[in-house]
Every structure is written in structure tokens, then in C-alpha cells.
Amino acid sequence: LAIINLKRENVYIANVVKCRPPQNRDPLPEEVSVCWPWLLEQIKIIQPKLIVTLGRHSMERFLPNQKISAVHGKAMRxxxxxxxxxxxxxxxxxxxALYNGSMREILIKDFKRIPKVLKAIEKI
Incomplete structure (x- = not known):
């Protein structure tokens, strides 16, 4: 967050599942579905200007039928x-980025675009 001058107190972090799956495995579709009403309620309460999805699992819930390789670093309404x-x-x-060092630069580049996306949203 420091890279883009955002303070932690101005960012709300939520997960698509509300408890960690055993052995840190990927969440099952049923687990994501069971937790969906809670996530929706969090979004209604917070009313974020922007939802940044981190990774495939959160992206799939909001942007089904998309590939992360095609949509990363892009804002979509x-x-x-x-x-x-x-x-x-x-x-x-x-x-x-921990498992694949080449991802680090992509992640940083995409992350640094967040302030521009926020400014564009404020103009709408």
C-alpha cells in the first residue's frame, strides 16, 4: 500500500471465504457460495469506490468466465x-510473486495503476 500512498485505514480487506480451507487448499465452489451472502453484506455496508480482486478465486466470483491473464490490471464496471x-x-x-519471480514486476505495475483508477472513478 505504501507504494501507492494508500493508508491501511483507508482500505477494507475481505475474503471470498470466511474461514481458511484445510491444508490451505483452494476453496471449493460450495464454500465460496456459502460465504457469498456475507461478502455481499460487507460490500453493501462499506460501499467501496473500487473492489480490487487479488487472485483467481475472488476474480471468478465477480467476473465469471474471465481469465486472470486477460483482465489483470484492467478496471471493469x-x-x-x-x-x-x-x-x-x-x-x-x-x-x-513468491512462487514465480517474474510475476512480481507485473503485480507491481498493475498495483501502481490503482490511484489512476480511483481518480477516474471520482470523475464519474
Whole structure:
């Protein structure tokens, strides 16, 4: 967050699942579905200007049928039932940079675009 001059107190972090799957495995679709109402309620309460999805699992819930390799670093406006229109910005999960060093530069580049996306949203 320091890279883009955002303070932690101005950022709300939520997960698509509310408890960690055993052995840190990927969440099952059923687990994501069970937790979906809670995530929707969090979004309604917070009313974020921008939702930044970190990784494939959160991206898939909001931007189904998309490939993260095609949408990372791009802002998209989408209608979400129960919430209305929302702007999404997809990033690779930061853990990907730990396993694949070449992802680090992509992640940083995409991350540094967040302030521009926020400014564009404020003009709307």
C-alpha cells in the first residue's frame, strides 16, 4: 500500500471465504457460495469506490468466465445483484510473486495503476 500512498485505514480487506480451507487448499465452489451472502453484506455496508480482486478465486466470483491473464490490471464496471454497478480491478494474488519471480514486476505495475483508477472513478 505504501507504494501507492494508500493508508491501511483507508482500505477494507475481505475474503471470498470466511474461514481458511484445510491444508490451505483452494476453496471449493460450495464454500465460496456459502460465504457469498456475507461478502455481499460487507460490500453493501462499506460501499467501496473500487473492489480490487487479488487472485483467481475472488476474480471468478465477480467476473465469471474471465481469465486472470486477460483482465489483470484492467478496471471493469459490472452489475452485481443486490449491490448495483461496481468497479472491479483485478490483480494477481501477491503470493504468486513468491512462487514465480517474474510475476512480481507485473503485480507491481498493475498495483501502481490503482490511484489512476480511483481518480477516474471520482470523475464519474
Amino acid at each position: 459490472r452489475e452485481i445483484d443486490g449491490i448495483g454497478k461496481q468497479v472491479f480491478y483485478t490483480l494477481y494474488h501477491p503470493a504468486a
